[in-house]
Amino acid sequence: MIDVAHRLRSQGYRLTPQRQLVWEVLRAAHAEGDHLSAEEIHERVSATVADFNVASVYRTLTLLTELGLATEVQLGDGRGHWELAHADDAIHLHCRRCRSVDHHQGELVSRIRSHLHGDHGFVVEDVDVVVHGLCEACAAHPE
Amino acid sequence: MIDVAHRLRSQGYRLTPQRQLVWEVLRAAHAEGDHLSAEEIHERVSATVADFNVASVYRTLTLLTELGLATEVQLGDGRGHWELAHADDAIHLHCRRCRSVDHHQGELVSRIRSHLHGDHGFVVEDVDVVVHGLCEACAAHPE
DNA sequence: ATCGGTGCAAACAATTTGCATTAGA
């Protein structure tokens, strides 16, 4: 388990209730498989802290990203979605019906890496794979 | 080669110089491997048509997408980038230095499809793969 | 002559920034 408090302070950043809460919201969402937009994070934290501002959401997310603790994912709806950072070899399975995002671990991303590395001169730094479609549950009962 | 004029008219749409030019800009960009933003398309077409409006770029791109002639790609800089439509089994190799985007055809995407289809209930509709890194040329001479 | 398409300006939505104030360390 990551200790944000320590992680922040060791880099000279302060631990504020806002930052703590954004982090906890991300953690909770992670458990539910949610990939929240800044606005959604704002709403959830606002339930606890009054006068909490969206700008702080963005500032915090930027900071967490720099520290390698959070990641932004582009799901194709124009806005960014955020999640706890994880190994970059995960595929995002995005259900267009219930909006859920599932992570699928696999050798696929590393295969892409080695494939490109072998045949081509392209130096891979980051692989983004987003698969759009219908999750098992939504595919099961059509409508 | 696709005949946009015919393609448009057969669906009841009109062929306007603006639409024609947007299409030609996309074609030219395709040859150079460029994935243009709406703003860039606007600039290029404006060189030929005076008073050409950005709104028309968006409207035209939306139309071309509906007709299956163009596609939007998310490269991670917040705005959309456009290209001629192509088979959806292409990987985008995005160079963070020179901004070029290369297409890499391969069995990888179809492998993702069949893999997910076999092991999981996820119904794949669209696979977006964007690899960020350095293209061969940029990797060659560092700086 | 129609009615779809365009330019223009205003509306929107997501994200960023400047600045005075607050509160971690």
Add this chain to the structure above:
DNA sequence: TCTAATGCAAATTGTTTGCACCGAT
């Protein structure tokens, strides 16, 4: 106390929309 972090409001940026006029069919 000192200065980073916040709230707030205004500014940016990318994209969309309403409407009167224009032009492809």
